[in-house]
Amino acid sequence: DSGVTQTPKHLITATGQRVTLRCSPRSGDLSVYWYQQSLDQGLQFLIQYYNGEERAKGNILERFSAQQFPDLHSELNLSSLELGDSALYFCASSVLYGETQYFGPGTRLLVL
Amino acid sequence: SQQGEEDPQALSIQEGENATMNCSYKTSINNLQWYRQNSGRGLVHLILIRSNEREKHSGRLRVTLDTSKKSSSLLITASRAADTASYFCATDPTGGSQGNLIFGKGTKLSVKP
Numbered sequence: 001d002s003g004v005t006q007t008p009k010h011l012i013t014a015t016g017q018r019v020t021l022r023c024s025p026r027s028g029d030l031s032v033y034w035y036q037q038s039l040d041q042g043l044q045f046l047i048q049y050y051n052g053e054e055r056a057k058g059n060i061l062e063r064f065s066a067q068q069f070p071d072l073h074s075e076l077n078l079s080s081l082e083l084g085d086s087a088l089y090f091c092a093s094s095v096l097y098g099e100t101q102y103f104g105p106g107t108r109l110l111v112l
Numbered sequence: 113s114q115q116g117e118e119d120p121q122a123l124s125i126q127e128g129e130n131a132t133m134n135c136s137y138k139t140s141i142n143n144l145q146w147y148r149q150n151s152g153r154g155l156v157h158l159i160l161i162r163s164n165e166r167e168k169h170s171g172r173l174r175v176t177l178d179t180s181k182k183s184s185s186l187l188i189t190a191s192r193a194a195d196t197a198s199y200f201c202a203t204d205p206t207g208g209s210q211g212n213l214i215f216g217k218g219t220k221l222s223v224k225p
Binding site: 002031033035042043044045048055056058088090092094097098099100101102103104105106108 | 142143145147152153154155156157160200202204210211212213214215216217218
């Protein structure tokens, strides 16, 4: 158990819908990262937060957004969902950016 | 974009044998991390090696880093059936915001009892 929690574990929804994925980092970790894992693209970095502020963006679609709250938990919002958004979404956390990242169990999203 | 490329893509060995996986990358890095993933589940962190380090050990794991060749290797000694998983290298490239890991496609390791 990495200490990073993610909810829900599984999510099934329809195209065009909007979902919110939630992540609680390890106690004491200030950095939160979101990654997407799909069969065709592999594991891709989406976005990074540090102590409530967005720090870096990767291959994140404009339909996706995220935030980190004062209690350091983070949410990833996916809207206007398409079939191709079906993937595993991971959250990771670290004490400081550039340090070891600990991954949560992931949320498996299926868009029908 | 994929920075790290693991080699081989798949590896099948018998219990007790050693398993070696290689990772090559393209740009300068702050550090390189190895992860294990069991069958579509969460990633488990194995080792982080910084750009100024050449070798690191953790239990049955040994990681080397050659920044001149832009390559790393992960050695698992005396493998067990429980080591069956996919192994990924992830690089933290310099020149950008630290921590945005770039993952390779992974090596699928199968350890037969």
